[in-house]
Amino acid sequence: MVSFIQLAPSLESMKKAVPLSPIEQRWRRKHRHDCSHNTTGPHCGQCLPGFYGDATEGGADDCRRCPCPLTESSNSFSPTCVLESSGQVLCDQCQDGYTGMNCERCASGFYGNPQVVGGACVRCECNGNVDISEAGHCDTVTGECLRCLGNTGGHHCEVCRPGYYGDAIYEKNCRECRCDVVGAVSGVCDVTTGQCVCQENVTGRTCDRCQSGFFGLQSGRGCQACGCSQWGSLSESCDNEGRCQCVVGVAGDKCDHCSHGYYGFHGDGCKGSHSEHTHTHTHTSCDCNRTAGSSAHQCNLTSGQCPCREGFSGRSCDQCAPGHHSYPACTACGCDVAGTKAEFCNATLGVCNCQSGECVCKAGVSGRRCEECVSGRFGLSAENPDGCSQCFCSGLSEDCEEQEGLTRVPVSHTTNTHHLRLMGPLYWKLPQQFRGNQLLSYGGVLSYTVTFYAEDGSGLANQEPQVLIRGGTLRKLVIYTDVVAPSNGVMTQHDISLMEVPHHEGNSGNSQISNITMETAVEAEEVERSEVKRGVARLIESCMCPHGYAGLSCQGCLHHTSGPSCSVCAPGFYGRVRGSISDCSLCACPLLNNSFSATCEPDGALGDFRCTACRHGYEGRYCERCSVGYYGNPSSPGGVCSTCKCSQWGSLNPLCDHVTGQCECKAGVKGQLCDGCEERHVMEGGACVCE
Structure with missing residues (x-):
């Protein structure tokens, strides 16, 4: 956070001749007088507007120019100021756009x-992509827009944020890129x-298909050439399997x-026993009526492809299409793409092959069609190499x-950008709204923008982890994925999946962090009218917890218990845990x-206890009485x-009655605080004396 220290103007600076502001000039014309200074x-017993001090002293420097925040007319943003009892100057009419005691x-x-x-405050320009009623929507020093809406980003929310495209300024239609996970870089x-x-x-806006003459998109390494024979093929293109x-x-x-029954492979194809010859072409019978898979006898006159x-599939429809098995029946496999091993699936077609009708499931998936998670796992997902995630349940359950x-919604924090010079591995501690119980954020995304400046002008990769997350009663450490070493001076957005995977970062000499956003989940009905929801929340477990435990992941204890095994009473409670709800x-x-004590512990006879953290001013086994120097009755409802507060001049000592608060007064003094004289007594010399 950038901050400034306002130093009080020196007397010498106050003595400098400064041109009168227009307000001061108008005042003097309206109220002509012979007053000086x-x-x-x-x-002449008051200071002019724009000045402060005690004009009754008669000195030349009694009325000084208001520092709002400077005494120069170009930097005076309040026409008036007042001198408070504390000795500080308060500028009490800051212009629109300025704030602080001195409009600083x-x-x-x-x-x-x-x-x-010459400095001034100007309105932030965020192209209508922020909520101007939300405090802190732009940096008050740099003008950078911090809380861009509608998936926009940039210094002025003038472009779509990474992962989105469109017109952020006029159309305001930033849409998700949706780049193909295997076809795009x-x-x-x-x-x-x-x-x-x-x-x-690979080609297509989303990189979702191979270029003409190439195949194998699902390899994740680009597409390879079909390699079709220039003499035996109709074109250079092939199907998804390279045929x-x-x-x-x-x-x-x-x-x-040549096919079976044909011969003489050359530039015009092959000749066969079913061919009919003309002067210029060789015609071959379709053979569509010979297979179980053809829907008509006539084939394409050019390619010979049967319908x-x-x-x-196949030219003569004599084989099963992807996702089907057992020719000539060619029954649909019906495999769930999310649960079937990737090598058996065609993501473009959305189908998977099977072996004799049995789908080949991922490690964490079961069922004839790989449609359900095995015991101890949940959340079937195509992105999960194992298909389903293991139940965590705090180690207490496998069910x-x-x-x-639940629906995903963003939690954000975009206050002033922080600047730090790094001398070693340092970590940003996220604001409070990102800490604590974040089970509903599992499977979501933590996003932040970081800018790094290296002293040597380059970013050098090291083995320091970038994101450290600790959780659970054991404060277990979770480390996240690698990122490319950052480029010097380039603002980069990182999107961290909130799941357990390894992670490291680049080295830096100076860095900034801003625009922190984390996805969490709420009940769907809570966001039915919201414009910030981001789809269904996935990968949040709901465990069947053993007796005494509660929470989505059995992370909480029931019946006011606490501890790793819920075997002790929670703070603020006492007793011995034996499994009953009233322990x-x-x-x-x-x-x-x-x-008046946050904790207590069993002590003495069965069922008795002792309060262990009495607040200041309370004492006793149960914090039932007031300490010396305090008074009241905490044992009565509402008592504190x-x-x-005995008077220093009227009481014999600072102590009072521990119940009523009556102080012990000197002779001639009365009142609970000993702060008044008795009848026929007057104050004289700091004491009450008889008249």
């Missing part, structure tokens, strides 16, 4: 530095056109040899399921509804202990 009034800071929605000569696309950066030989379209009489994935029924009815009783220190 910046005073006014019938007896820019108010929310404005930026600048009014504490330098990353999830970031061109902020204007939405074009994703494709792997080699080329052959001319009649030619076979093979690459169309590089196949659903579930069949869980995915919590339903732990509320501490009464001294009353249940009037307690208050500090004795």
